[in-house]
Amino acid sequence: MMVQVALIVLLIVAYAIVSRLLKSSIALLGQRKSVNEVRITYVSRMLNLGFTAVFVLLVCLVLGIGYGQLAIFFSSVFAVVGVALFAQWSILSNITASLIIFFGFPYRVGDWVKVVDKDDEILGQIIEISTFHVIIQRLSGDVVTYPNNLILQKPVVRFTNRDAAQAMSQFSPKDS
Incomplete structure (x- = not known):
C-alpha cells in the first residue's frame, strides 16, 4: 500500500x-x-x-x-x-491540421502566399491562422477563409512581398 x-x-x-x-x-x-x-x-x-x-x-x-x-x-x-x-470528420481533421500547422507550418501571419488550386486563385497575405482556418486577404481586399486540412494538402508558394505576389497573379492587378 x-x-x-x-x-x-x-x-x-x-x-x-x-x-x-x-x-x-x-x-x-x-x-x-x-x-x-x-x-x-x-x-x-x-x-x-x-x-x-x-x-x-x-x-x-x-x-x-x-x-x-x-x-x-x-x-x-x-x-x-x-x-x-x-x-463531423472535417472538424477533427481541421483540429489535427491546426496542431500540425502550429509545429511545422513554414508560413506565418503577414506572409504573402499563393495556394495552388486549379479552381480558384488564392493569392494574398495571411492575416490569421486560427483553429480551423487560415485567413488570407487577397490583393483585391477580399478575405478567403481556407480550411487548415486543405492548406496542408495543397502546394503553397510564399512571396517576399506584395509586388512579387502581384506579379504572379493570373488576374490583372487592381489599383492599390
Missing part, C-alpha cells in the same frame, strides 16, 4: 513538472514563431489534455485497475467520441 501511495505521489510530482515544462515550451515555440497568443493557449490545452489522459491511465494502473477494465473503459469512450466525430 505504501508503495502505491509513493508511486502516486511521484506521478503527481512528475505530472506537475512535465505539465509546466510542456506549457512553457509551447509558449516559447509560439513566441519564436510569432504565433497568436490564443493559438498558443489552444495548442497548450490540447496537448495538456492528452498528457492528462496518460497520467490518469498511469494512476489507474498503479492503483491496480486491470488492463482489461481500462481497455473496456477507453474503448467505450473512443467509440462514443468516434461516432460523434464521424459525422
Whole structure:
C-alpha cells in the first residue's frame, strides 16, 4: 500500500513538472514563431489534455485497475467520441491540421502566399491562422477563409512581398 501511495505521489510530482515544462515550451515555440497568443493557449490545452489522459491511465494502473477494465473503459469512450466525430470528420481533421500547422507550418501571419488550386486563385497575405482556418486577404481586399486540412494538402508558394505576389497573379492587378 505504501508503495502505491509513493508511486502516486511521484506521478503527481512528475505530472506537475512535465505539465509546466510542456506549457512553457509551447509558449516559447509560439513566441519564436510569432504565433497568436490564443493559438498558443489552444495548442497548450490540447496537448495538456492528452498528457492528462496518460497520467490518469498511469494512476489507474498503479492503483491496480486491470488492463482489461481500462481497455473496456477507453474503448467505450473512443467509440462514443468516434461516432460523434464521424459525422463531423472535417472538424477533427481541421483540429489535427491546426496542431500540425502550429509545429511545422513554414508560413506565418503577414506572409504573402499563393495556394495552388486549379479552381480558384488564392493569392494574398495571411492575416490569421486560427483553429480551423487560415485567413488570407487577397490583393483585391477580399478575405478567403481556407480550411487548415486543405492548406496542408495543397502546394503553397510564399512571396517576399506584395509586388512579387502581384506579379504572379493570373488576374490583372487592381489599383492599390
